[in-house]
Amino acid sequence: MEIRYFDNAATTRVKQEVLNEMLPYFSNQYGNASSIYTLGRNAKRAVETARQRVADLLNCKPTEIYFTAGGSESDNLAIKGYCYKNRNRGNHIITSKIEHPAVLHTCQNLEKQGFEVTYLNVDKEGIVDLNQLANSIKHNTILISIMYANNEIGSIQPIETIAKMAKMYNIPFHTDAVQACGNVPIDVQKLGIDMLSLSGHKINAPKGIGALYVKNNIEFERIIDGGHQEKNKRAGTENVPGIVALGKACEIAKNNMNKHMQNLKQLRDYYIEQVEQKVPMAKLNGSRDNRLPGNANFSFGNINGEELLFKLDQKGICASSGSACSTGSPEPSHVLIAIGLPKELAYSALRTTFGEENSMQDVDYLISQLIEIITNKSI
Numbered sequence: 001m002e003i004r005y006f007d008n009a010a011t012t013r014v015k016q017e018v019l020n021e022m023l024p025y026f027s028n029q030y031g032n033a034s035s036i037y038t039l040g041r042n043a044k045r046a047v048e049t050a051r052q053r054v055a056d057l058l059n060c061k062p063t064e065i066y067f068t069a070g071g072s073e074s075d076n077l078a079i080k081g082y083c084y085k086n087r088n089r090g091n092h093i094i095t096s097k098i099e100h101p102a103v104l105h106t107c108q109n110l111e112k113q114g115f116e117v118t119y120l121n122v123d124k125e126g127i128v129d130l131n132q133l134a135n136s137i138k139h140n141t142i143l144i145s146i147m148y149a150n151n152e153i154g155s156i157q158p159i160e161t162i163a164k165m166a167k168m169y170n171i172p173f174h175t176d177a178v179q180a181c182g183n184v185p186i187d188v189q190k191l192g193i194d195m196l197s198l199s200g201h202k203i204n205a206p207k208g209i210g211a212l213y214v215k216n217n218i219e220f221e222r223i224i225d226g227g228h229q230e231k232n233k234r235a236g237t238e239n240v241p242g243i244v245a246l247g248k249a250c251e252i253a254k255n256n257m258n259k260h261m262q263n264l265k266q267l268r269d270y271y272i273e274q275v276e277q278k279v280p281m282a283k284l285n286g287s288r289d290n291r292l293p294g295n296a297n298f299s300f301g302n303i304n305g306e307e308l309l310f311k312l313d314q315k316g317i318c319a320s321s322g323s324a325c326s327t328g329s330p331e332p333s334h335v336l337i338a339i340g341l342p343k344e345l346a347y348s349a350l351r352t353t354f355g356e357e358n359s360m361q362d363v364d365y366l367i368s369q370l371i372e373i374i375t376n377k378s379i
Helices: 016-026 038-058 071-085 101-112 130-136 159-168 240-278 305-314 334-338 360-375
Strands: 065-068 092-096 116-120 141-145 173-176 195-199 210-214 295-299 349-353
Touching: 016 240, 038 065, 038 210, 038 240, 065 071, 071 101, 071 141, 071 173, 071 195, 071 210, 092 101, 101 116, 116 130, 130 159, 141 159, 159 173, 240 295, 240 360, 305 349, 305 360
Parallel strands: 092 116, 092 141, 141 173, 173 195
Antiparallel strands: 065 210, 195 210, 295 349
16 A cells, blocks of 8 residues: 655654765764864864755854754753853743643753743644743743744744844844744744754654754753764754755755745645535634645534544555644644644644645545545544
């Protein structure tokens, strides 16, 4: 049975060009990047080339890029690292109710340590309440962390506006851009972003590698003790193959951005149009226009979302009900509840996230199977 993959928000296939570039660093170029002999210097040179490539994607300096094990570590390092270092300035953090668990659970952990956190509401499209944000800023607010684009419903936040509000009060602004990087252009200088998290396996690099952008004037503490890697901010022997792969993936994403966005948007818009026309009780979740180019999230009335996923899987279709990091939770999506969906609609949600390997024929097959499963009421 042919597999049709529509879950690129969960993870992506490693591109062949990315794999080809990283493979030598598992074998003949296996040196430790901290070693001073030739094999080590070769690895170090590869790491710095990758750092430049990541910086080029974000339009920042390579000295502002720190390699991590993924998006979750980047979020932890940004939020905890900054708050620990700047505790003397205040203890109040502002975030939103629809953040990824890597941000929400980090903030909840900090609350146990004496920090205060404001969780902003969002509207029915998943956009943060800017008036509430403005009213939540206090004399002891030290950090604002709002995701760039939501991993479940794809809604893109008004990042530049939020950054300007933060700057008015001299508050650093962090954004979890794991879903946005590589899918939409991001210029951290133009947008006014101070810290940004990204993950390799969302942009056709392997799992287990990520990066954190931190503007050079932002001070933060390390949260992993050990060696002096990454300018003494992230201990641990460098994952050279992973870093090389991330750098190559960022280079490809930068060079192919416009074509990539146009292709995904065409698939997404066609899918949304067809589902709304042909599938009973289909309700689009999130913003109709202001969303990631490859994201579509629908609820289907009295349908059991988990059973729908199993039925689709039997047809060779890979999709999801929401964040892969929340799979197995008995509770409905916190994102869908935050945008005002009743529980029965939240439980019936289906997230499809398209990638460059998807064709219009793949989308037609997905739509036909949805119609058959839902109209036949086989779930």
